[in-house]
Amino acid sequence: MIEVSFMSYILLAIMLFSIGIVGVISRKNIFIIYMSLELMLNSINLILVALSRYFGSMDGQIIAMMVMAIAAAEAVVFLSLIVSLYRLKHSINIDDYNSLKQKGTL
Amino acid sequence: MSSNFLSWIVLIPLFSSILLGAMYLYSISVKKIADKYFTFFALLAPMASFFIGFLFFLGLLNGDSEYMYEPYTWLGVNGYIISMGFLGDKLSIFMVLFVTFIGSMIHIYASGYMKGDDGYGKFFSYFNLFMASMLLLVLANSPIIMFIGWEGVGLCSYLLIGFYFSEPLNVVAGNKAFLANRVGDLGFLVGIVYLFFYVGKLGFDYGALEDYVSIVPNHILVIIGVSLFIGAMGKSAQIPLYVWLPDAMAGPTPVSALIHAATMVTAGVYMVARFHFLYDLIPNVGVFIAYIGAFSSLFAAIIAMKQTDIKKILAYSTISQLGYMFVAVGLGAYSTGLFHVFTHAFFKALLFMGAGAVIIALHHEQNIFKMGGLRKKIPLIYSVMLVGTLAISGIPPFSGFFSKDEILLKAYNHNEYLIYGIGLFTAGLTAYYMFRLFFVTFEGKNYKERKMQHVSWSMKAPLVVLAIGAAFAGFIGYPKIFGGANLIDNWLEAWSGTPTHIEFSADIMLMSVSVLAGLIGISVAYFKFFKYDFNQDIKESGLVYNKFYIDEIIDFLIVRRIRDLSTFVAVVIDDGIIDKTVMSLSNGFINLGRRVGRMQSANTRAYAFFMLVGLSSFSIYLILKLGK
Numbered sequence: 001m002i003e004v005s006f007m008s009y010i011l012l013a014i015m016l017f018s019i020g021i022v023g024v025i026s027r028k029n030i031f032i033i034y035m036s037l038e039l040m041l042n043s044i045n046l047i048l049v050a051l052s053r054y055f056g057s058m059d060g061q062i063i064a065m066m067v068m069a070i071a072a073a074e075a076v077v078f079l080s081l082i083v084s085l086y087r088l089k090h091s092i093n094i095d096d097y098n099s100l101k102q103k104g105t106l
Numbered sequence: 107m108s109s110n111f112l113s114w115i116v117l118i119p120l121f122s123s124i125l126l127g128a129m130y131l132y133s134i135s136v137k138k139i140a141d142k143y144f145t146f147f148a149l150l151a152p153m154a155s156f157f158i159g160f161l162f163f164l165g166l167l168n169g170d171s172e173y174m175y176e177p178y179t180w181l182g183v184n185g186y187i188i189s190m191g192f193l194g195d196k197l198s199i200f201m202v203l204f205v206t207f208i209g210s211m212i213h214i215y216a217s218g219y220m221k222g223d224d225g226y227g228k229f230f231s232y233f234n235l236f237m238a239s240m241l242l243l244v245l246a247n248s249p250i251i252m253f254i255g256w257e258g259v260g261l262c263s264y265l266l267i268g269f270y271f272s273e274p275l276n277v278v279a280g281n282k283a284f285l286a287n288r289v290g291d292l293g294f295l296v297g298i299v300y301l302f303f304y305v306g307k308l309g310f311d312y313g314a315l316e317d318y319v320s321i322v323p324n325h326i327l328v329i330i331g332v333s334l335f336i337g338a339m340g341k342s343a344q345i346p347l348y349v350w351l352p353d354a355m356a357g358p359t360p361v362s363a364l365i366h367a368a369t370m371v372t373a374g375v376y377m378v379a380r381f382h383f384l385y386d387l388i389p390n391v392g393v394f395i396a397y398i399g400a401f402s403s404l405f406a407a408i409i410a411m412k413q414t415d416i417k418k419i420l421a422y423s424t425i426s427q428l429g430y431m432f433v434a435v436g437l438g439a440y441s442t443g444l445f446h447v448f449t450h451a452f453f454k455a456l457l458f459m460g461a462g463a464v465i466i467a468l469h470h471e472q473n474i475f476k477m478g479g480l481r482k483k484i485p486l487i488y489s490v491m492l493v494g495t496l497a498i499s500g501i502p503p504f505s506g507f508f509s510k511d512e513i514l515l516k517a518y519n520h521n522e523y524l525i526y527g528i529g530l531f532t533a534g535l536t537a538y539y540m541f542r543l544f545f546v547t548f549e550g551k552n553y554k555e556r557k558m559q560h561v562s563w564s565m566k567a568p569l570v571v572l573a574i575g576a577a578f579a580g581f582i583g584y585p586k587i588f589g590g591a592n593l594i595d596n597w598l599e600a601w602s603g604t605p606t607h608i609e610f611s612a613d614i615m616l617m618s619v620s621v622l623a624g625l626i627g628i629s630v631a632y633f634k635f636f637k638y639d640f641n642q643d644i645k646e647s648g649l650v651y652n653k654f655y656i657d658e659i660i661d662f663l664i665v666r667r668i669r670d671l672s673t674f675v676a677v678v679i680d681d682g683i684i685d686k687t688v689m690s691l692s693n694g695f696i697n698l699g700r701r702v703g704r705m706q707s708a709n710t711r712a713y714a715f716f717m718l719v720g721l722s723s724f725s726i727y728l729i730l731k732l733g734k
Contacts, residue, residue, distance in 0.1 A: 021718060024714050025711050025714050025715050025718065026711070027711075094710050094711065095710075095711075098708030098709070100708050101706065101707060
């Protein structure tokens, strides 16, 4: 039986957050990037909930609920944005969206 | 006569000039205005000035000593006060009278000469502006106000020489005149500033200057006198600043007559006479001036002997006659010099305008060796030119004889025998080259027949008036020795210098000698040119024809050196140092920007990475700082 301590939650959250960051930086597929972002949000949620339990206060859990609600709303916006981006360029590769690039030489 | 009318002598031509300028701008941009309206205002202004000047003259005759009018203070700084002031004493009213009279005549002549020209209104606007400047120069009551007029006439001279500015040569001539005048103006300005430095606090009009000039140390006075004379050299075309005057003949002929013969060039003589109280204290500088004048007169006469352009000959003769005037004022005989200014204005304006009429009649031909036999074609111009030529040659009883002879007499009396000799020799040369011009133009044989252009009466009438003046103007300075009253000397008593006594027989002898010199010149010209054969080729080369290569020497010594300096500044300093510094700075900024711009790669994942790095380092910083 593995002992579950407070620090294990924190470690798990850090690992999830790091995976999320690496996902955002290294992947090209917009969906995967989005999923990585959600992963990072949820790792933060985990920390909030763990801290809430640790300090015996409900504040953290309330914030976690709010984050989840906002994440749900955000998912709607994000997915619809991805759809319209796809209609624009027929691609879900993040590197194809480079209209603001510095072009040519001065 | 209320003395505030003095200002109107200057203001009428000035307003007229502005009005004509506005009318001209309206005429070329909105709706054409007929020439007669321009003519009306243009001719009215100098005549009105002459009329007012004449009223002042009558006032002076009736015993008024002088008129002063100071309408307002122009500059007043810490006790130094410069008033805008007008001074109408015997000298300035004398100048006003003949400037406005000759000016009116030349205006009438110009209305015929310039008929149908596109720039008719512009021409008269400049002409009236010139009259205003010249009259301001003459009527000013302090050297600083005089300087305004001094610069004004220089400006008008420049504008009128380059009147036909589509021709590059005219523009070059205009620039040359302006630049040569600037050299002189600098001298004049230095003189004024020195004077102001020493006596400026005590008041700076001529009256105060005359009272206090003696407090200036003598060696400073010499500097002032020479500096002012350098200004006069520039304006009155004396050695070495004479080079602009012959080139100034590029302008229309009335300009040559008005500015470069009758009025503006005498400004230098007037200025020396105006500062007579200063030059009286430094007689050595006066002798220097007289020598410069004598050599200028000889030098210009020698060059004039070989020229072929009718206007250039007259230009050199102007330099030569101005030399005589400087001989007189240099020797302290200011009234004699001004007498010559007066007679010279008549006969030189007459000669120039006659030459202009000849040029018009021959469809703008200026080379005398392409003329010939004009006596029967234009008899009126022939006869007035004969009067003018006799006057300048110093043949009695024409006006030039009296004034020139008096100058030679003064030189003799001051024991300046070298100057006297030069003057006498130059008188002979003058008679020679003027009659050379005259005979070649009007006599000769085998000349080419050509169709003449009609010369209008508006051009002929002033010629007749001036011819009468050139013939008889000398009698107002009729020598006392013949029982006459020398009206000029009486009128300009304060300027007549030390009276000279000479025995009757010696005087008669000197006069005969100078008349003889003139007659010898005429007879040499007669034998060489009266029956001039136009089939022979003219030699257009030689040292004298090329004016002793003075232009080339100046070009080599000064113009090219300045050009080299400019090239040095443009190539080495500007391109090599300044441009290089500025360009390398701006290139540095461009390169930096290019490098920074590369970060703007539109690579979203890279942005995310930058953000991570930034946030992490900021967090680490916070943790380390707050963790303590």
